[in-house]
Amino acid sequence: MADISQQLKEQVLQARDSGHKLNIVGGGTKAFMGREADVDAGTLNVGEHTGIVDYHPVELVLTVRAGTPLSEIEATLAEEGQCLHFEPPHFGAASTIGGTLAGNLSGPGRPWAGSVRDQVLGIRLLNGKGEHLRFGGQVMKNVAGYDVSRLQAGALGTLGVITEISMKVMPKPAASLTLVQEMGMDEVIHYMNSRAAEPKPITAACWVDGKVYLRLSGAKSGVEATAEKWSGEVMEQGDKFWQEVQDFHHEFFAGNDVPLWRFSVGSTAAMPKLEGNWFIDWAGSQRWFRGPGELKDLEPAARAAGGQVSLFRGGDRTGEVMHRQPEALKGIQRRIKNAFDPDNIFNPGRLYSWL
Amino acid sequence: MTTKPKVSKAELAEQFRAFIDPDFVITDDETMKPYECDGMSMYCEMPLLVVLPETVEQVQRVMRICNENAVPVVARGAGTGLSAGAMPNKEGVVLSLAKFNRIVEIDPLARTARLQPGVRNLAISEEAAQYGLYYGPDPSSQIACTIGGNVAENSGGVHCLKYGLTVHNILSVEMVTAEGDVVTVGSDGLDSCGMDLLALMTGSEGLLGVVTEVKVKLLSKPEVAQVVMAGFDDVQKGGDAVGGIIAHGIIPGGLEMMDGHAIVAADDFAQAGYPRDAKALLLCEVDGTEEEVHEHIAQAEEVFRKLGATSVRTSQSEEERALLWKGRKSAFPAVGRISPDYYCMDGTIPRRHIAYVLTEMEKMSEEFGLRVANVFHAGDGNLHPLILFDANVPGEFERTEAFGSRILEMCVEVGGCITGEHGVGVEKIRQMAVQFNDEELQQFHDVKAAFDPAGILNPGKGVPALRFCQEYRSLEHKQHTHEHTEAAHG
Numbered sequence: 013m014a015d016i017s018q019q020l021k022e023q024v025l026q027a028r029d030s031g032h033k034l035n036i037v038g039g040g041t042k043a044f045m046g047r048e049a050d051v052d053a054g055t056l057n058v059g060e061h062t063g064i065v066d067y068h069p070v071e072l073v074l075t076v077r078a079g080t081p082l083s084e085i086e087a088t089l090a091e092e093g094q095c096l097h098f099e100p101p102h103f104g105a106a107s108t109i110g111g112t113l114a115g116n117l118s119g120p121g122r123p124w125a126g127s128v129r130d131q132v133l134g135i136r137l138l139n140g141k142g143e144h145l146r147f148g149g150q151v152m153k154n155v156a157g158y159d160v161s162r163l164q165a166g167a168l169g170t171l172g173v174i175t176e177i178s179m180k181v182m183p184k185p186a187a188s189l190t191l192v193q194e195m196g197m198d199e200v201i202h203y204m205n206s207r208a209a210e211p212k213p214i215t216a217a218c219w220v221d222g223k224v225y226l227r228l229s230g231a232k233s234g235v236e237a238t239a240e241k242w243s244g245e246v247m248e249q250g251d252k253f254w255q256e257v258q259d260f261h262h263e264f265f266a267g268n269d270v271p272l273w274r275f276s277v278g279s280t281a282a283m284p285k286l287e288g289n290w291f292i293d294w295a296g297s298q299r300w301f302r303g304p305g306e307l308k309d310l311e312p313a314a315r316a317a318g319g320q321v322s323l324f325r326g327g328d329r330t331g332e333v334m335h336r337q338p339e340a341l342k343g344i345q346r347r348i349k350n351a352f353d354p355d356n357i358f359n360p361g362r363l364y365s366w367l
Numbered sequence: 368m369t370t371k372p373k374v375s376k377a378e379l380a381e382q383f384r385a386f387i388d389p390d391f392v393i394t395d396d397e398t399m400k401p402y403e404c405d406g407m408s409m410y411c412e413m414p415l416l417v418v419l420p421e422t423v424e425q426v427q428r429v430m431r432i433c434n435e436n437a438v439p440v441v442a443r444g445a446g447t448g449l450s451a452g453a454m455p456n457k458e459g460v461v462l463s464l465a466k467f468n469r470i471v472e473i474d475p476l477a478r479t480a481r482l483q484p485g486v487r488n489l490a491i492s493e494e495a496a497q498y499g500l501y502y503g504p505d506p507s508s509q510i511a512c513t514i515g516g517n518v519a520e521n522s523g524g525v526h527c528l529k530y531g532l533t534v535h536n537i538l539s540v541e542m543v544t545a546e547g548d549v550v551t552v553g554s555d556g557l558d559s560c561g562m563d564l565l566a567l568m569t570g571s572e573g574l575l576g577v578v579t580e581v582k583v584k585l586l587s588k589p590e591v592a593q594v595v596m597a598g599f600d601d602v603q604k605g606g607d608a609v610g611g612i613i614a615h616g617i618i619p620g621g622l623e624m625m626d627g628h629a630i631v632a633a634d635d636f637a638q639a640g641y642p643r644d645a646k647a648l649l650l651c652e653v654d655g656t657e658e659e660v661h662e663h664i665a666q667a668e669e670v671f672r673k674l675g676a677t678s679v680r681t682s683q684s685e686e687e688r689a690l691l692w693k694g695r696k697s698a699f700p701a702v703g704r705i706s707p708d709y710y711c712m713d714g715t716i717p718r719r720h721i722a723y724v725l726t727e728m729e730k731m732s733e734e735f736g737l738r739v740a741n742v743f744h745a746g747d748g749n750l751h752p753l754i755l756f757d758a759n760v761p762g763e764f765e766r767t768e769a770f771g772s773r774i775l776e777m778c779v780e781v782g783g784c785i786t787g788e789h790g791v792g793v794e795k796i797r798q799m800a801v802q803f804n805d806e807e808l809q810q811f812h813d814v815k816a817a818f819d820p821a822g823i824l825n826p827g828k829g830v831p832a833l834r835f836c837q838e839y840r841s842l843e844h845k846q847h848t849h850e851h852t853e854a855a856h857g
Contacts, residue, residue, distance in 0.1 A: 070610030071717050071748075093616060116558055129563055130535050133682040143806045150805065151715040152528065152747035153787035155521045155570045156802050159534070162566030170563065183616035203477045211499070211587040212656060234659030263816070297557045308824030318555030328698050334560040338546035347817035350419060351810070363561055 013063035015077065017136075017175050018142060023056055024173065024357065025142040033360045035116075036169040038079050039106030045115055046168045048329045049142070054359060058110055061175060064088055064149070073133065073150050075178040078110025083110060089181055097125040097182040102259045110174045116166035118226070119258035120216040123279075123294045125182070129165035136163070136176035140353030150178045163348075169359040170367055171352040185215070185229035189239055189251025195224045197283060197290065204295040205280050212238045216254060216365040217295040220264055227254060257293065264291045264300070271327030273310060275299040277319030284313035302323075307332055332365060342366065372437040372458050376415050376514060379460070382432050391419040391466075405446040405453040406508070408763060409710075410793050414441070414455030415531050421466040421539075423549060423579045429576065431547035433460060440545075442573045444485060444516035447508040449644030449711060450792030452572045452828055453522065457846050459826075464515050464578060475598070477536060478585045479555070484515025484578045488522075492584065500585040503530040506788065507699065515578045521570030525621040527693075528746035529654075530586065532788070534569040537583050542568065542576035545819035555582070567814070569807050572790050573825040575818040581681040589654035589685050592620060594688050597671040598645035598678040602626065602632055605647025606673045606721035608744045612651060614700050616672050617663050620654040622746030623695050626725060629702065629740040629753070633656050636701030639694030642678045649745065652688075659767070698742045706738070706755035710767050715787035718748045727777060735770040737763075749787035750778070791829045799829075800836035808833060 020325035027034050033053035040059065043049065058079045069092040082100050089095050100112045111117075112134075118127040134148025137160070140149025147160040166175055195203060200219045207226060208214055213234050216227035226242070227250065228235045239246060247253060256262045258268060265272065275284070279296035288303020301310075312322065314321035320335035327333075337345065342364075349356070349367050361367070376394065383392045384674070392638035393399055401565070404411045415438070420426050433440050439459025446453055453556075457460050467483035474480070480491055485687050506512055510521070513689045517539060523532045530536070539553030553565040568575055599605040605624055612619065621651040625633065625641075625648045634641040640646055646711035653663045659668040664681055671679050682688035694701075716724055725741060731737045738755040752774055757765040775785040775798045785791070785798040799808065811830040816822070829837075 024409060034414070035522060068719060069616045071719060073615060073717070105567070116563070118468055118558075118844070123557060126531065127556075129533065129556060143810075145807045145810055146803075147807065149715075149784045150717060150783070150784050151749075151787070151812055152785040153523055153532065153715050153744075153749045155788060155790050156784050156786050156799060157791075157807070157811050158575075159521075159566045159569060160814070162563050165563045165566070166558065166560065167562035183613075183618065186616065194471065202476070207476075209476065209478055209499075209587050211590050213659065226667070230655065231659040231662045233662050234656040237656060237658045276558050278479075278555030279811075280474065294557060320556060322560050336563070338550065340544060340550045341552070341564070341609065344544070344550070344564070346816060347820075348562065348814065349847060351813035351817045360698050 014060060015063070016061045017138070019173065020056065020058065020061065020173060021138055021142050021144055024138055024140070027054065027357050028153045028355055033358070034171055034357050036359055038108035038111040040105065040110050041103035042115055043109045044325050047333050047365065049362060050360045056173060058173060058175070059106070059108065069094060072181050073178060074181050075150060075176065077108055077176055078174045079108050080104065082107050082109060082112065082366060085146065090184070092182050094181045095184045098122060098131055099258050100128060100129045100211060101126070103224060109177055113165055113174060114167060114169045120218060120293060123297055124215045127165070129162050131180045131181060132161050132165065132177060134178040135164060135174055137159040138173040138175055140172065140355055140357045144175065150176065152180065159341050168363045170349060170363045172358060186227040187232035188251065189235055190247040190253060191226045191239060191242055192223055192247045193242030193244040194222055195219065196222065200224050200251055200292065201283065201296045202278060207242070208295045218257060219292040220262070225253065255342060262290070262291070263303070270302045271304070271323055272325040273301040273303070273305070274322050274324040275301060275317065275319060277314060277315050277317035281317035281319070282319060283327070286313060287312070307336070311335060315345045328337060334364060337364070372438045373386040375437065379432070379436070380416055383429065386428055387418060387425055389449065393417040393636070393758070397440045399701045400438060402443065402446070402463070404563050405448040405451060407449050407451040407792065407794055410451035410454050411457045414459050414461045415458055417461040417463060419463045419466050422682060423543065426526050426543045426577055426579055427547045427549060429460070430543050430545060432652050433823055434546055434821055437821060438825065440577070440829065441825050442519070442577045442633040444513035445487070447509050447512040447514060448792065449789040449796040450662035450786065451791050452825070454793055456826060459486065459842065464513070467515070467579065475500065478587070480583050480585055482514050482581050482583060484581060485513050487498050488512050488514060488517060495585050499544070499588050500581055501588055503586050504533050504537045507696070511622060516585065518569055518578050518581055519571065520788065520790045521575050521855060523744070523747070523749065525623060525744060527744065529620050534566055536853060537565070537569065537581055539582045539621070540565065540568055540578050541580035542578045544576050545824050549579070552580070554844060571778050572792065572829045574815055575824065589620070591660045592652055592654035592688065593656050593660055594650055594682045594691050595664060595671065596641070596680045596691050597649045597651070597676040598642035599649070599675060600677050602647045602725045603722040604675045605649055606718065608649055608671055609718055609721070611670045611674045612667060615666060616651065616705055617667060618768055619651045619746060621650065622650040622721065623650045624648065624743040624745035625695065625698065626741040628738065629698050629742050632701040632705050633694035634742060636704060637690070637694040637697050643675060650691060700774060702740050702753045702755065707759065708755040710754040710771060712750065712752040712754065712771050712774050713786050713789040714750045714775050714783055714784035716778050716781050717747050718745065721782040724750070724777060724781060728774060731773055735766055737767060737770055738850065744787070747787070767780070767801065772798060793828055796828065796831045796841045800839045801832050804832050805836060809835065
């Protein structure tokens with residue numbers, strides 16, 4: 013547990029003075045994400061910047077240094093019967109909260125519990141000028157100034173070094189159970205959305221290998237009453253199943269030979285006609301695709317489904333991996349990058365080739 | 368900052384009338400008068416002219432003309448804002464989105480609605496009700512305020528702790544940039560690639576773009592909702608009870624607190640049967656399935672009793688639930704009855720400091736010689752102190768503003784912020800210097816310039832010019848904020 017923000021600041025200033033670039037690394041478990049890192053850039057290690065700064069269970073607010081491992085945070089929250097409601101994926105024991113926010117990574121409960129971005133209340137950020145800035149706060153509602161904190165979600169560290177995060181935490185649900193039944197891919201989109209539209213305590217819905225899995229969580233009585241009304245068998249080890257989905261340990265995700273594409277689309281959109289295997293999560297809003305292809309060939313399918321596609325893991329990471337942006341948005345994002353990191357120090361080319 | 372506009376009022380009007388119905392290019396003072404302020408009527412300014420386009424293409428053309436000629440543009444929805452964010456610029460155009468009032472589409476299966484920005488907040492839920500759905504954020508002004516304004520302010524309401532703010536309940540916005548381009552940020556998917564521009568747009572107070580369409584998420588209406596009302600004989604116990612409920616693992620759909628002054632005013636107005644001698648009143652609404660609500664209501668009643676509630680009452684019917692809420696929902700007009708004018712503040716604090724903050728506020732109330740009543744979105748720490756004053760008494764509004772400033776500074780001192788949901792606008796622009804340092808404010812200016820290089824969108828709002836900040840952080844201010852810090856941590 014250490015505050016190394018001064019040291020991080022000096023490294024940024026040094027890089028700025030000497031014209032060097034920096035790749036930001038926390039626990040080092042997400043090197044597979046985004047485009048390939050710039051091999052000529054130095055490393056800025058945030059992994060040593062750890063520790064819980066402030067935690068008040070009755071406020072439902074946690075403030076933590078960005079290099080703190082998720083496992084440490086979760087253990088602390090569990091002592092108070094609380095949790096990170098957005099169910100962050102762990103890509104190893106070293107996965108940190110800072111990397112989770114930079115990658116905007118959330119687990120199976122995301123459509124109901126919200127994403128990591130949704131839970132963020134404030135951050136401290138080192139910008140490219142070496143200024144250590146504070147945005148947002150430790151309260152649920154705060155509309156003073158632009159929402160620079162949530163802007164970082166998905167930016168893959170291109171706008172600065174997240175050093176500290178304040179976020180909302182939630183009580184662990186009192187009870188949880190999972191219903192499973194066989195169903196074809198052609199029926200499941202409608203089924204999952206219909207279930208999600210009912211006022212019942214559903215907190216996860218996915219489909220893989222011809223089976224649909226629905227999780228119910230909350231007050232025990234409500235969970236059990238709903239399970240009686242809905243079809244499907246109660247799964248023996250439901251929690252284990254969802255943990256595997258959350259951490260990409262489910263066998264669908266195994267191996268690196270076939271690229272893993274992420275379609276973030278409208279929940280009710282028809283399945284794209286593509287040759288390959290699908291894992292449908294978030295009641296249809298997030299669809300994982302394993303199959304060959306190139307970004308430019310998959311983009312029309314994602315657009316037709318109202319969303320975007322990105323290469324999540326594997327495949328060719330020298331070209332673009334994120335759904336390409338229209339010119340006007342490119343211009344805005346370039347200027348935002350310039351506003352935070354005028355010398356283009358942080359994670360060059362990691363998000364887009366042009367950023 | 369904007370430079371002096373390069374066209375005259377007459378030239379500008381003529382250019383607009385070439386593509387907008389001339390009746391909706393307003394240039395005379397009498398017709399422009401209603402646009403001189405928003406819900407914060409203490410701040411007024413007449414615009415150069417008002418324009419009401421009805422297509423996105425017309426909005427684009429307005430923006431291009433204004434951008435080329437360095438004419439400020441203030442976008443406006445229903446004008447219900449409470450921070451003078453829609454106050455006109457005297458050299459600029461008010462761009463009213465009033466004609467964009469169509470619900471484009473509701474998709475009951477996907478639980479989404481596509482809306483033009485001028486659609487009223489409540490109209491969304493009314494239209495969605497036929498599918499058993501509703502739109503979550505419900506600001507007090509929901510009968511009149513529009514979704515475009517909700518995006519600009521990141522509006523909340525009484526159900527935020529469980530259901531989130533505007534930023535949590537929208538999927539995408541289509542907007543026209545300062546340079547006249549149409550872009551969509553977000554998508555039908557829950558998360559989009561790259562930096563989160565949708566979050567950045569939300570709450571940006573019309574400084575980054577003009578929203579021309581919004582896609583929102585809809586929620587399924589809970590099977591049951593019940594409210595527990597608990598009275599306490601001191602604010603500390605009331606404040607502790609808020610934490611007690613949450614520590615118990617219950618996330619209420621709504622959790623509201625009122626102080627003694629607000630209880631009496633609201634009860635006089637609504638005859639809700641509130642305990643009039645209580646010093647703090649909590650309204651705790653639990654919603655969900657029948658079984659869940661039954662379980663949580665019993666637990667909530669027990670928690671309140673254990674923590675010293677002097678009265679506990681649970682709604683047994685929809686009518687009773689509505690009655691208990693009626694008092695809270697009419698708290699503002701109720702206070703309006705007991706004072707010629709009132710000034711509604713909007714600070715946010717960590718909940719554990721509620722008793723301290725209310726006690727300090729009572730002291731300031733004596734010091735300034737002005738009464739204050741408090742309603743509080745206790746679930747998410749959002750205070751709405753209502754300072755009672757009489758605008759006809761010379762100097763009283765100035766004293767009210769000074770009192771308000773002190774309250775906001777105290778919010779920052781205890782770890783909170785100067786605005787939870789009303790926005791900075793013009794009203795709180797000076798206090799921005801208390802919450803942020805110059806480097807942070809400069810970063811905001813740089814973000815603004817990334818969207819609006821010429822600085823034409825709502826100039827002078829939201830983020831103060833740095834040269835005014837030093838003055839505000841004067842020795843005198845520092846001294847008394849320092850005293851608060853000592854007290855808060857002492």
